[in-house]
Amino acid sequence: MDKDDNLETLGEQLYARILPTQSEHAGKLTGMLLELPVPVLRRMLQDEAMLATAVEKAVAALQVDLPRQPSKITNKADDDESASSDSLGEHLFDLVDVYNTGYSQKITGMLLEQDKEAVLKLMSDPRQLEKQVNAALKTLKRQHAEAADVSDTSDADDTEGLGEKLFLQVEELDRLHAHEITGMLLEMDTGVLRQLLGERALLEAAVHKAQAALGTENIGILDQHK
Incomplete structure (x- = not known):
């Protein structure tokens, strides 16, 4: 209950900060940011630049996700054009970079090895993204340690x-x-x-x-x- 109350409070504070600049999608953006770890959210509320960067990345992810809504029918050609590999890579990098792992580029490359559909789903699911980022980070750290041992x-x-x-x-x-x-x-x-x-x-x-x-x-x- 304390955790829920804490998230609710953070959500209210985030919403109030986001609303002036993103009134149309403030609720959606707040929900996306609330999937981040609580310590990161607290830092965002104290650091205007960090919050602005996170909001921009969430907006970018939201813009990629919107054409995927069932209410809008798109053909494969349109989908390929709107979600090219370069575009996906840039948006995914921005989302991964929020976690400040020090391996943003490498982790993004690892995640992009999945098919396009899986990457799009990942970008619209912050909880799953965090899980895969942490898994990739563990793999990279293990590889680094093994290389040091050799x-x-x-x-x-x-x-x-x-x-x-x-x-x-x-x-x-x-x-x-x-x-x-x-x-x-x-x-x-x-x-x-x-x-x-x-x-x-x-x-x-x-x-x-x-x-x-x-x-x-x-x-x-x-x-x-x-």
Whole structure:
């Protein structure tokens, strides 16, 4: 009951804001906006620009929906002309963008993979639109996380390969402390490590610095001459 009362109050406030500029369809537009989450509605009432944008998008959706009313008969050619793919895409993007997901373009593309009839129905049903937007958002976030995992694994494999090559070269310079020195050098960026592997002088300088940090510089030098 509290939720219903809350929606009724929000509806009255929205209607009062919409009526001056959209008197003919104020009730319909208010009903469409009331399908949005309550926090979004509250933000709209506090942000004139956000409310104006949402009303424009609802008007666009309403204009697409009106020719679909049973009272008006249209043939397939008229329907194709009035609801072209580009037009549908633009209207759908505007509706999806209200949810501020950060993935409006990608989600719109995903939803447009459905047939035209399904897209038109979706645009006239805010509740179903919200459900599909959330589902698409979850899919995109999961894909992003999986891509990040693959990237992390690749980086780890790359570092492991560099570590093995680096150890073999460090071992030639300081056999006794090769493990410790290699571990210290692996803290560097992979680009720097590749430079060390390609330029012996740089590697020797880096090893000397590591030996100094470990307090084993003299021991390492002695070890090289054994």
